[in-house]
Structures are given as C-alpha cells and as structure tokens.
Amino acid sequence: MQEIHVHAPATVANVVCGFDCLGFALAEPFDEMTVRRTDQPGVRIINRDNFNLPTEPERNVAGVAAAAMLKKARADFGIEIGITKHIMPGSGIGSSAASSAGALVAVNRLLEDRISKLELVDFAMDGEELASGSRHADNVAPCIFGGFTLVRSTDPLDIVQLEFPPLWATIIHPQIEIKTAEARAMLPKDVPLKTAVRQWGNVGALVAGLAKGDYGLIASALEDIIVEPVRKSLIPDFDEVKSSSLEADALGGGISGSGPSIFMLSSNPNTAARVEKAMHIVYSQNGIKFNTYISEINYEGVRVLTGNE
Amino acid sequence: MQEIHVHAPATVANVVCGFDCLGFALAEPFDEMTVRRTDQPGVRIINRDNFNLPTEPERNVAGVAAAAMLKKARADFGIEIGITKHIMPGSGIGSSAASSAGALVAVNRLLEDRISKLELVDFAMDGEELASGSRHADNVAPCIFGGFTLVRSTDPLDIVQLEFPPLWATIIHPQIEIKTAEARAMLPKDVPLKTAVRQWGNVGALVAGLAKGDYGLIASALEDIIVEPVRKSLIPDFDEVKSSSLEADALGGGISGSGPSIFMLSSNPNTAARVEKAMHIVYSQNGIKFNTYISEINYEGVRVLTGNE
Numbered sequence: 001m002q003e004i005h006v007h008a009p010a011t012v013a014n015v016v017c018g019f020d021c022l023g024f025a026l027a028e029p030f031d032e033m034t035v036r037r038t039d040q041p042g043v044r045i046i047n048r049d050n051f052n053l054p055t056e057p058e059r060n061v062a063g064v065a066a067a068a069m070l071k072k073a074r075a076d077f078g079i080e081i082g083i084t085k086h087i088m089p090g091s092g093i094g095s096s097a098a099s100s101a102g103a104l105v106a107v108n109r110l111l112e113d114r115i116s117k118l119e120l121v122d123f124a125m126d127g128e129e130l131a132s133g134s135r136h137a138d139n140v141a142p143c144i145f146g147g148f149t150l151v152r153s154t155d156p157l158d159i160v161q162l163e164f165p166p167l168w169a170t171i172i173h174p175q176i177e178i179k180t181a182e183a184r185a186m187l188p189k190d191v192p193l194k195t196a197v198r199q200w201g202n203v204g205a206l207v208a209g210l211a212k213g214d215y216g217l218i219a220s221a222l223e224d225i226i227v228e229p230v231r232k233s234l235i236p237d238f239d240e241v242k243s244s245s246l247e248a249d250a251l252g253g254g255i256s257g258s259g260p261s262i263f264m265l266s267s268n269p270n271t272a273a274r275v276e277k278a279m280h281i282v283y284s285q286n287g288i289k290f291n292t293y294i295s296e297i298n299y300e301g302v303r304v305l306t307g308n309e
Numbered sequence: 310m311q312e313i314h315v316h317a318p319a320t321v322a323n324v325v326c327g328f329d330c331l332g333f334a335l336a337e338p339f340d341e342m343t344v345r346r347t348d349q350p351g352v353r354i355i356n357r358d359n360f361n362l363p364t365e366p367e368r369n370v371a372g373v374a375a376a377a378m379l380k381k382a383r384a385d386f387g388i389e390i391g392i393t394k395h396i397m398p399g400s401g402i403g404s405s406a407a408s409s410a411g412a413l414v415a416v417n418r419l420l421e422d423r424i425s426k427l428e429l430v431d432f433a434m435d436g437e438e439l440a441s442g443s444r445h446a447d448n449v450a451p452c453i454f455g456g457f458t459l460v461r462s463t464d465p466l467d468i469v470q471l472e473f474p475p476l477w478a479t480i481i482h483p484q485i486e487i488k489t490a491e492a493r494a495m496l497p498k499d500v501p502l503k504t505a506v507r508q509w510g511n512v513g514a515l516v517a518g519l520a521k522g523d524y525g526l527i528a529s530a531l532e533d534i535i536v537e538p539v540r541k542s543l544i545p546d547f548d549e550v551k552s553s554s555l556e557a558d559a560l561g562g563g564i565s566g567s568g569p570s571i572f573m574l575s576s577n578p579n580t581a582a583r584v585e586k587a588m589h590i591v592y593s594q595n596g597i598k599f600n601t602y603i604s605e606i607n608y609e610g611v612r613v614l615t616g617n618e
Contacts, residue, residue, distance in 0.1 A: 021510040152514040153507065158529060160517050190499040193535070198462065200509035201330040204516045205461040208469050211520035220467060226502070 003036045004109045005306040008102025009298050010087045011094035012169060012263050013138035016224045016254040017202035023094075023138040024148040026169060026295040030303075031098045033062070034082040035106035041078040043067045048084040053099075061127035065100035066107050069123045073111050081106075088291075091173045092257040097139030100127025105144065105302040120144050122157055132180050139257065146301030148210060165213035167297045168272035170250070172241060172279040173261040175289040178234050183258040186230045199226055215251055215267045222252025222265070235259050237282050244278035269294070312345045313418045314614045317411025318607050319396045320403035321478060321572050322447035325531045325563045326511035332403075332447040333457040335478060335604040339612075340407045342371070343391040344415035350387040352376045357393040362408075370436035374409035375416050378432045382420055390415075397600075400482045401566035406448030409436025414453065414611040429453050431466050441489050448566065455610030457519060474522035476606045477581035479559070481550060481588040482570040484598040487543050492567040495539045508535055524560055524576045531561025531574070544568050546591050553587035578603070 009030040015022035038044070043057040043066050057063030062081050070079070081103055087095040104120045115123075124140035141149040141159045148167075152158040191199075202221045209217030232238040235255065245253065245264040249271045253264035262279075266272040272294045283290045318339040324331035347353070352366040352375050366372030371390050379388070390412050396404040413429045424432075433449035450458040450468045457476075461467040500508075511530045518526030541547040544564065554562065554573040558580045562573035571588075575581040581603045592599045 018509070018513065020506045021513060150510065150513045150517060152510045152530060158514070160514050160526060162517055163520065188502055190501055191505050192499055193497055196500050196505040196508065196535075197329045199505065200327070200512040201459065201461045203509040204327065204330060204459045204512045205467070205469050207513045207516040208459060208471055208520065211472065211517065217469060221461060226505075 002110055003034060003306070004106040004304060005032070005034050006102050006106045007031070007303045007305065008033060008098035008105070009143060009301065011097055011139045011142045012171075012256045013094065013136075014227065014255065014257055016222045016228070016252065017199050017206060018150070019224065019227045020136065021138060021151045022148070022203070022206070023142040024169070025142040025146050025298040025301050026093070026171075026293070027298040028295050029086045029293060031087055031102055032084040033102040033106060035103060035110065036080045036082070037110050038078040038080050043070070043078065044080045046080060046082045048082055051085050051089055053085070053089065059130070060099075061096045061131050062099040062103035064130050065123050065127035066103040068126050069104055069107055069115065072123070073115065075111065077110075079107060079110070088173065090177060092178070092255070092259045092261040093171060093173070094139035094143060094257065096127060096131035097124065097143045100124040101140050101143035102302050105304060109304055117144050118157060118159060121159060125154075142301065144301050146299050148297060150207065162207060162210050164210040164297065165215070166267070168266045168269050169295055169297065170245070170264045170266065170272045170275040170279065171256060171261050171293040171295070172283065173291045173293075174236060174283065175291070176236065176260050178259045180258060183231060183234060187227065188230065191226055195225055199224070218265070219251040222254070224254055228254050231255055231259065235262060236288055237286055238262060240282045241279055244282055245275045248274040248278040250275045269296070311419055312343060312615070313415040314341070314343050315411050315415045316340070316612045316614065317342060317407035317414070318452060318610065320406055320448045320451045321480075321565045322403065322445075323536065323564065323566055325533045325537070325561065326508050326515060327459070328533065328536045329445065330447060330460045331457070331512070331515070332451040333478070334451040334455050334607040334610050335402070335480070335602070336607040337604050338395045338602060340396055340411055341393040342411040342415060344412060344419065345389045345391070346419050347387040347389050352379070352387065353389045355389060355391045357391055360394055360398055362394070362398065368439070369408070370405045370440050371408040371412035373439050374432050374436035375412040377435050378413055378416055378424065381432075382424065384420065388416060388419070397482065399486060401487070401564070401568045401570040402480060402482065403448035403452060403566065405436060405440035406433065406452045409433040410449050410452035411611050414613065418613055426453050427466060427468060430468060434463075451610065453610050455608050457606060459516065471516060471519050473519040473606065474524070475576070477575045477578050478604050478606065479554070479573045479575065479581045479584040479588065480565060480570050480602040480604070481592065482600045482602075483545055483592065484600070485545065485569050487568045489567060492540060492543060496536065497539065500535055504534055508533070527574070528560040531563070533563055537563050540564055540568065544571060545597055546595055547571060549591045550588055553591055554584045557583040557587040559584045578605070
C-alpha cells in the first residue's frame with residue numbers, strides 16, 4: 001500500500017488581456033488530497049468537506065481525470081481519493097482544476113512519475129470538460145507546472161512556462177453564483193481586427209514585462225478591451241474594486257476565470273495588503289458576503305507532501 | 310555648419326502572428342543619408358539615387374517627418390537632406406520608415422539629441438501616414454530603437470524593446486508591385502474570438518521564446534492564422550518559399566510588412582544561407598526577378614556615422 005498526500009493550489013486564469021491563455025498559481029487557498037493505492041481496481045472518492053460534490057468517479061472531476069490516466073497507464077491497481085476542499089466550488093479561482101490536477105499529480109507519484117507534466121495537463125482537461133463543458137487548460141496548466149503559464153495552443157497542447165518577477169495577488173470572492181453558461185453567452189463571437197491587435201499587443205507586452213521584471217510595463221499591459229467590458233456587469237461593484245485597488249497601487253487585475261472572484265496583482269506584500277483593505281471598504285457597503293485572500297504567485301504548483309510505503 | 314551622416318536600416322514589420330505590432334531591424338540593406346544644417350529655414354531634399362522619389366518636402370516622407378520635428382523643436386535653422394536609397398521603395402522591408410527615421414535621428418543629433426526615441430517614432434509615423442495612409446509604428450519603432458520591438462499601443466504610443474537571442478533573417482524580394490490599398494482591402498474586418506485567442510497565444514509565446522532564447526518555442530509560435538492565409542495569394546510561390554525554407558531549417562517566417570518580400574528567421578548564419586539557396590531554387594523556376602538579403606537582426610537601428618562641425 002502506498003499513500004500520497006498533496007496540496008493543490010487555487011489558480012487564476014483569463015489573466016486580463018490573456019483570455020483563454022494566461023494563468024498563474026496561488027500559494028493559497030489550496031485543497032488537501034490523499035490518494036491511496038488499492039488492490040481493487042477503479043476509483044473511489046471520499047469527500048472530507050461540506051461541499052457535497054459528487055462521489056461517483058464519473059461525475060467527479062478528480063475521478064474522471066484519475067480514471068483516464070490510470071487506464072492510459074494500464075495501471076494494475078485502483079485508488080481511493082480523499083478530498084478536503086478549501087477552494088470553494090464556483091469561486092472562479094480554479095476549484096475544479098485543483099481537484100483534477102491534485103489527483104493526477106498524486107497518481108503520477110504512485111506511477112513513479114512516469115507521466116510528463118504536459119500529459120497530466122491533458123488528462124486534467126478531461127476534468128475541466130466535466131466541470132464547465134470546455135476542455136480548457138489555463139487553470140490546470142499553472143496548477144500542475146506552477147508559476148505563470150501561457151497556453152500557446154490546446155491542439156496540439158503546448159504550454160509555456162513564463163519567467164516572472166515576485167508578484168502578489170489579492171483576491172476578493174463575492175459569494176454570488178455566476179452561471180458558466182451565462183458568462184459564456186456574453187462573449188462576443190467575433191471581434192474587430194483592430195481590437196484583437198490591441199489585445200495581442202498587450203499580451204506580448206505583458207509577457208515581455210514579466211520576463212524583464214518591469215512592473216511599469218506589466219501595469220500598462222494589464223488591459224482587457226474584449227472580455228472584461230462585457231463580463232464585469234456580472235460582478236457587483238467591479239469598477240469600484242478595480243479603481244480602489246489601483247489607487248492603493250495595485251499594478252492591475254481583473255476578473256479571475258469567469259468570475260465572480262476579482263484579482264489584483266501587486267509588486268510587494270504591503271501593497272497587496274493595502275489592496276485587500278481597499279476591497280474590504282468597497283464590499284462592506286454593498287451587503288454581499290465575501291472572502292479575500294492574499295498570496296504570492298506560487299512557483300511550485302501542486303505540492304507532494306508525503307509518499308509513505 | 311554641421312553635417313550628420315547616418316545609415317538607416319531596412320526593417321521587417323507584421324512579424325507573422327504579430328500583425329501591426331511586432332517588427333525588427335536588419336543590418337542591411339540600409340539607406341545612406343546626410344543631413345546638413347542650413348541658415349535658411351525649411352527643408353530641402355536632394356535625391357542621390359535613381360528612384361525618382363518626390364523632392365518637395367511635403368510630399369517626401371523624410372521631409373514631412375523632419376519638418377514636423379523642426380517645427381515642434383522651434384529650431385532656428387533649416388536642413389538639407391541628401392538621400393541615397395538602397396532599400397527599394399515598395400519592397401515591404403520598411404523603405405519609407407528608413408527615410409523618415411534616418412532623417413529624424415540625424416536632425417535630433419543637430420538638436421543635441423534632446424528629443425526622446427519615443428518622440429522620434431511619433432514624428433516618423435507622420436512619414437508613414439504620407440507613404441501608406443496609416444499612422445503605423447511597427448517599422449519605424451525597430452528602425453529607431455534597433456532590435457526586435459513591440460508596439461503595445463499607438464494611442465498612447467508605447468514601444469517595448471524585446472530581449473532576443475542571435476537571429477538571422479533571409480529575405481527574398483520578388484520585384485512585383487503590391488498595391489497597399491489592395492493588401493489592406495484583403496484584411497478581415499472582424500475575426501472569430503477563438504482565432505484571435507490562438508493568435509495572441511502565439512504572440513505571447515513568441516515574446517517568451519525570444520526572451521528565453523528558446524528557438525524551438527520561437528519556431529512553434531511563428532504561426533499566423535489571420536493575415537497570412539488571405540494575403541499570401543498576392544505573392545508568387547509563397548507556400549513553396551516557406552516550405553523549402555522550413556526544410557532548410559528556418560525557424561519560420563512569413564510576409565514582410567504587406568509584401569511582396571518574404572522573410573525567414575534562422576538561428577545561425579549557415580542556416581540563413583541555406584534558406585537563401587532554397588529561395589533561389591524556387592524563384593529560378595518562375596521567371597520573376599528578385600533580390601535576396603541575409604542579415605543578422607540589428608541591435609542598433611539608425612547608425613550615426615559622422616557629425617562634423
């Protein structure tokens with residue numbers, strides 16, 4: 001018998017101009033998962049939290065991803081996955097990605113790490129498809145690789161690990177529900193070429209700013225003229241949170257994933273704390289329940305803590 | 310009296326996925342220009358080549374740009390610009406950009422370099438507007454800054470100097486005329502969001518590949534699914550040039566500016582020479598006159614050679 005314990009972190013995808021391609025990992029919150037090798041084949045899920053997520057493996061993102069990988073690897077064993085989620089489902093900070101990525105990294109350790117990280121992302125996209133109906137990689141890639149990642153292409157799958165300077169994220173999670181279908185229906189089907197050019201100029205500038213550690217350039221490149229303008233109406237007081245955060249010296253930020261969380265990036269932890277305070281002031285006035293988090297960008301992704309024989 | 314002699318290099322704009330934002334400077338070909346301070350105010354143009362470009366300053370790109378700058382700087386002198394062009398007008402490798410950028414850098418030296426490079430790009434865009442009807446910066450930016458540049462935004466003007474590894478460009482200039490209006494009319498007005506996302510994934514990956522010096526990543530990011538597919542029909546044997554170049558180990562490439570030149574990038578001068586040979590073989594069969602050039606990417610931009618009192 002072997003048991004692997006992992007921490008699977010929250011992630012931010014759709015990083016402002018980098019819709020559907022840029023994402024980064026947080027140090028916290030993270031889910032705790034334990035994957036235990038069993039002689040009996042198949043996948044069994046045990047939820048150790050109060051979110052009432054499905055325990056049938058084929059309806060659980062961790063189960064779907066792990067089962068696909070075990071099958072592909074022709075494993076001669078089964079697994080039991082114990083999950084203690086701390087990342088609230090539906091928060092927009094990669095809750096489903098953490099579940100599938102965490103399970104896969106743990107199962108891979110049971111398989112003596114013979115599956116590449118890129119292949120793990122591919123399996124994790126099966127979980128994302130179950131969760132949201134789309135095989136996207138911009139949460140699972142940073143969750144598995146750590147740091148700041150760019151999905152150059154999903155077909156063929158190509159993930160780029162970006163260089164970046166120290167960065168802190170401040171997140172506010174308003175406890176409202178955004179229906180994925182509704183958020184998706186808001187997206188324009190087509191965009192004017194001129195608008196697309198400005199957006200890819202910003203993506204290029206953001207990647208350059210990250211590589212150079214040029215905070216000023218990062219700040220000016222954090223501009224989204226395509227998705228944010230249409231989706232921000234889903235999030236109460238989005239404009240106020242953003243403007244107060246910028247006044248508190250955040251570099252910039254926007255909608256995390258498809259919301260409702262909002263993230264702001266800062267160059268140091270003191271500013272990130274000031275940004276959190278500014279967010280609190282805005283949300284203390286609207287009566288909506290919320291959580292906030294401050295986290296440095298996590299270089300590591302899913303962390304394997306123990307693997308006992 | 311003071312006289313400044315400069316070399317103003319050719320440039321490649323619309324670098325594959327980086328339509329309207331990415332460009333780089335070549336070491337050659339370059340235009341030779343001499344700017345002489347005169348007591349008489351105003352701008353006088355002397356062409357020392359056989360291209361018969363206009364000598365009226367208001368119809369000459371160098372004249373327009375230089376006059377705008379002299380006026381803004383409230384210069385109490387005039388200038389005489391002598392131009393020996395080696396970059397053929399209409400070749401798609403930044404002939405007009407070299408004229409205006411070269412004149413501006415020389416005039417700035419007469420003004421003791423008190424104008425910033427960013428402002429020079431802004432003045433040079435006046436020249437580009439005269440030449441092509443659009444105030445674009447993706448040729449003048451690398452011509453003035455040197456190296457590989459990204460135009461993050463033209464309003465406000467924001468130029469990013471990219472980090473990049475040693476790169477050689479092989480250029481073939483088929484001596485056919487492409488009407489700018491025709492090339493522009495081919496551009497789609499709108500693009501599907503999904504297509505735009507793939508394009509900005511490639512822009513981000515290309516910038517990351519350049520920053521890391523990762524030639525494999527540069528090669529995979531050199532993909533344009535928006536402009537090249539519609540414009541390549543303007544250039545005889547485009548697909549054959551591209552596929553032969555890739556077989557000769559070019560990293561990738563595409564249409565230079567709006568054509569008719571085609572450029573291919575290589576990681577070393579030997580490959581660039583093999584690519585040139587491959588281009589020659591394709592064009593030796595179609596009966597069209599052409600020139601080829603091989604050049605390392607030029608770190609310097611416009612070079613000031615002499616400034617005699």
